[in-house]
Amino acid sequence: MFWGCSPGSSREDLRVESLGSVPIREGTSAPLNLEVREGESIAVQLRGNADEIFFIRGMSGPGGVWVSDEYGAHVLESTRRVLDRYGPLRTSRNPVVPTLGHHLSVFPNGDVPLPPGRYSFVIGAADAVGRSIDTRACVRVSRRSPSVRGRVDLTVHLSGALGWTAENVESSVLPAVFEDVREIYRAANIEIGEPTYVDLAAGYQRLENIEGPGDYREMLAHARRGLNVFVIESFVGGTTSELRGISDGVPGGAWLFEESDPDCSEGTASGSGVVVALNAHRPNEDGFRERTARTVAHELAHWLGLFHTSEGGVLEDPLEDTPSGPEAMRNLLYPDIDGGIELTAGQARILRQHPAIIAID
Ligand SMILES: [Zn+2]
Numbered sequence: 581m582f583w584g585c586s587p588g589s590s591r592e593d594l595r596v597e598s599l600g601s602v603p604i605r606e607g608t609s610a611p612l613n614l615e616v617r618e619g620e621s622i623a624v625q626l627r628g629n630a631d632e633i634f635f636i637r638g639m640s641g642p643g644g645v646w647v648s649d650e651y652g653a654h655v656l657e658s659t660r661r662v663l664d665r666y667g668p669l670r671t672s673r674n675p676v677v678p679t680l681g682h683h684l685s686v687f688p689n690g691d692v693p694l695p696p697g698r699y700s701f702v703i704g705a706a707d708a709v710g711r712s713i714d715t716r717a718c719v720r721v722s723r724r725s726p727s728v729r730g731r732v733d734l735t736v737h738l739s740g741a742l743g744w745t746a747e748n749v750e751s752s753v754l755p756a757v758f759e760d761v762r763e764i765y766r767a768a769n770i771e772i773g774e775p776t777y778v779d780l781a782a783g784y785q786r787l788e789n790i791e792g793p794g795d796y797r798e799m800l801a802h803a804r805r806g807l808n809v810f811v812i813e814s815f816v817g818g819t820t821s822e823l824r825g826i827s828d829g830v831p832g833g834a835w836l837f838e839e840s841d842p843d844c845s846e847g848t849a850s851g852s853g854v855v856v857a858l859n860a861h862r863p864n865e866d867g868f869r870e871r872t873a874r875t876v877a878h879e880l881a882h883w884l885g886l887f888h889t890s891e892g893g894v895l896e897d898p899l900e901d902t903p904s905g906p907e908a909m910r911n912l913l914y915p916d917i918d919g920g921i922e923l924t925a926g927q928a929r930i931l932r933q934h935p936a937i938i939a940i941d
Pocket residue numbers: 878882888915
C-alpha cells in the first residue's frame with residue numbers, strides 16, 4: 581500500500597492509494613480500512629473481469645452504515661418490488677448502481693458530508709460464490725471546496741448511425757445537440773469542452789446485449805478521459821428495444837488516475853460512458869434535436885451520480901431539494917422523455933462532485 585500524488589487542479593488536494601490486487605473469496609473480500617480527514621471525499625475504483633459485477637458491499641464508519649447489501653427496515657415492500665437485485669445498494673445512504681467489469685463508488689454521493697474518521701468496507705462480486713477471483717482496487721481521496729465550478733472534456737463516439745461520421749458530422753444536427761447539452765450543464769456551473777468526434781469501427785450501430793460481455797462492453801472500452809457519449813442507431817431485442825439511452829453505472833467509472841500513479845492508471849481506460857440511440861428520438865420529426873439533447877444530458881447526469889426524481893413512483897430521490905409531484909416534470913432527472921432540463925442546486929453539487937469533473941476557479 582502506498583500514497584502517491586496526482587496532479588489535480590489547483591483547487592483540489594488529491595491523494596491516491598492503491599490497494600493492489602484484492603482477493604475475493606465466496607463473493608466477498610476481507611475488510612479494508614480507510615482514514616478520512618475533515619472535508620474529504622473518496623472515490624473507490626474497482627477493476628476486474630469484464631463478466632463480473634464488482635461493488636462495495638458494505639461501508640461503515642462515523643455516522644453509521646453508508647452502503648449496505650441488505651434492505652434497511654425503512655425500505656417499504658412496495659419499493660423493494662420495483663428495484664432489481666442491487667436494490668439495497670440503490671437505497672443505501674450512499675446509493676450506487678453497479679455494472680460489469682469495473683465499479684466506482686463516490687462518497688459522499690448525497691447531501692450528507694463524510695464525517696472524518698476511520699471507514700471500513702468490503703468488496704463484493706455478485707456471481708463469484710464458489711469461485712476465487714481478484715479485483716484491482718484504487719482509492720482517490722480529494723479535498724475541494726464545495727462551491728467551485730468544474731470543467732470536463734467530452735468525446736463523442738460515432739458508430740455511423742444515420743450515416744454520420746467524424747468527417748461529415750459538422751453538417752449534421754449533432755453539433756447543435758451537443759451545444760444544447762453544454763448549455764444545460766453550464767446552468768450547473770460545469771463547462772463541458774467542445775466535443776471531439778471519433779469514429780468507431782463498424783458494427784456498433786445496433787446493440788443487442790447490454791447485460792453481459794459482447795458488443796456493448798467492447799464499444800465502451802473505447803472511452804477516453806472525461807465524458808464519453810456513444811451514438812448508436814438503436815438497441816435491439818427484448819426489453820431493450822425501447823431504450824433511448826443508457827448510463828453504464830450510476831455513477832460511472834471514470835478514468836481517474838494519472839500516469840504518475842502507475843499502479844492505478846495502468847489499463848484504466850474507464851470502459852464506461854453513456855449511449856444514446858438516435859432512432860428512439862424520431863429523427864425525421866420536429867424536436868429531434870431537443871429530445872436527443874435531453875436524453876444525452878439526462879444519461880450524463882446518471883453517469884455523474886444522479887438518480888431519477890422518483891423510481892417507479894415509489895422511491896423518491898434522497899436529495900433534499902429534488903422536486904416531486906408535477907413539479908418534477910421540469911427536472912432533467914424526470915424519468916420520462918417529456919421531462920424538462922432543470923437541475924436543482926443540490927443536484928448540481930452532486931454532478932460537480934464526481935471525480936471526472938475538474939475543479940476550476
Ligand atoms: Zn434515467
